[in-house]
Amino acid sequence: MFDKAALIRTGLAPQSPAPDKSLDPRVSVDLAHLRKLEPRAKTLSFLPRQPANSALNGRHASRMRGRGLNFEELRDYLPNDDIRAIDWKVTARTGKPHVRVFTEERDRPTLIVVDQRMSMFFGSVLNMKSVTAAECAALAAFRILDQGDRVGGIVFGDETIAEIRPQRSRRALDRFLASLAAANAQLHAEAPNVTPVSLDDVLTAVARIAPRNHLILIFSDFDVISETTRKRIRGISQHNDLVLGLVSDPMADDMPPDLRLAISDGRLQAEIDTGDQTVQRSLRDMAKGRLADVLDWKRSLGVPILPLSAGEDSLSQMRRLMGLGPR
Template sequence: MRDTAARTRAGLDRDLSGETGEAFDPRIRVDRAHLRRLEGRARGISFLPRQPAGSVLHGRHNSRLRGRGLNFEELRAYLPGDDVRAIDWKVTARTGEPHVRVYTEERDRPALVVVDQRMSMFFGSKLNMKSVTAAETAMLAAFRILDQGDRVGGVVFGDDLVAEIRPMRSRRAADLLLTAIADANALLRADAPAVEPMPLNRPLEAVAKMVRRDHLVIIISDFDGIDDRTKTLLGGLSRHNDVLLCLVTDPMAEELPDPSQIVISDGTLQAEIDTRDGRVHKALTEMASGRLAQILAWEHELGLPVLPLSAGQETLPQMRRLMGLAVARR
């Protein structure tokens, strides 16, 4: 028996192309036009080390963003006003005169935006599908990084695809990324053929081959299917790069509805989960809280900043709040 409610929620009863101008629900999926409209709306958001006082990326002892690297420029005599921390004491001792090392900040820091568009992301109980929140977060980040003068690329993955975009400092980079995201998002349908879920480790392995050092890597996912190998891959990436984890969750994962029977569907089949059963309720709660606890543990063990994002809230306002910025009033 087909589930009409699930088909309506998944948008299967309408044309979802979006590019044609026909109506579609932006809470359920995204298209190129929707993602392009995000350009310019992320002013103030920054992925550089200097963060507002209220930012979750500010002042962390072991998980702050390091930012662009430094290039050695010259060794010269000390001048009044120079930072004493820049004094080269070996040269000073050898010459008998104080000398300082002068560095300049690298012109840019390549960024890679990693976007999860697997079927596990095609869920939403309150506002957006997690896949929509991830897509919007990715493009807000990409447009802002380009505006900062840095190169941007990405890895977009679904359950049966991995698309790679090498970092570039051009509008073409954003166009390629938003096209890859929109195409992957369009494959998320309640009547899509069942396939084996893509292990998160596979796109992370692709990322590891693309970035060697001094990159910013933003991973936007619900982190479904993580294991010890995932931790090893993230640890390796963070050794020579800045890695930011954007954990996308749904409100239902944080707090189950009052004990009742929940009906879930993939558009073809449906099942009832009786959360009035104490064992079922406990198992579901532990599953949701366990993944969150594991990601937060990695934050401390590996020094990885975590940006928690909820599909139950609008994307841009919560990003601004998390980064210590005032939320613009409409």
């Protein structure tokens, strides 16, 4: 008899059918849609060497980089150093022997973490945040496997967490995409009101699967964060190459002043009128406050952040943020 918890962790648990959303790709993504992104992913690069204006440029040094040799440092010659590593130009200029130190670049396991909780099921311009996160994650997964690196992921919804450990295989990639499509299919207006999986619990799983020397990409709106979240992000970033894809909606920056919203938790319903200046200010401050807290991690923790918008094409903004320019 199969262990249900184990099936959920591996993304193999059967999913209950969700209401038909007519598969509008702005609202919902299926496996076929994600697979169609593969050719477009070839225009991206997640290798250490990034364009000067890339948001990923200057990531902290990782010892699991890719292929060949990576220049680490120039330092004084020490006993037992290989004399072939001596930099004769620097030695002649300084009058002291110096050596160039390189680290071997090996294949780099990558873990892609994707948030598909109900907080992501919102969009005011183009896509739902959940769609933008899913598309960006799929683009990254295709490109990383194509670069020859191992790829896996964690996909989490309100009630489930699917874990796929990094492997250099198409089968692992397909399992990741299938888990992503299944989690996205559970997002709909009639979804039951439940206490969602905590981001802190997900980060605990990330630390367990990728204790060190991984590239970790997290695509989320980072709903409900705390000082514990910050500490876990810091711990993960100290031993891995961590990049945060912060997914937001344009409404967080520019909330219409005359909007009436009906919101529901599946049982109770309330109406919000943004024409009320106090209500509008409270909503704007709440949204911007959370975004500001996450963006501050770049300064305080040195973690690169990709500010992704649900109001823009996924590939186009990833290319812009990575300094690659128009296609």
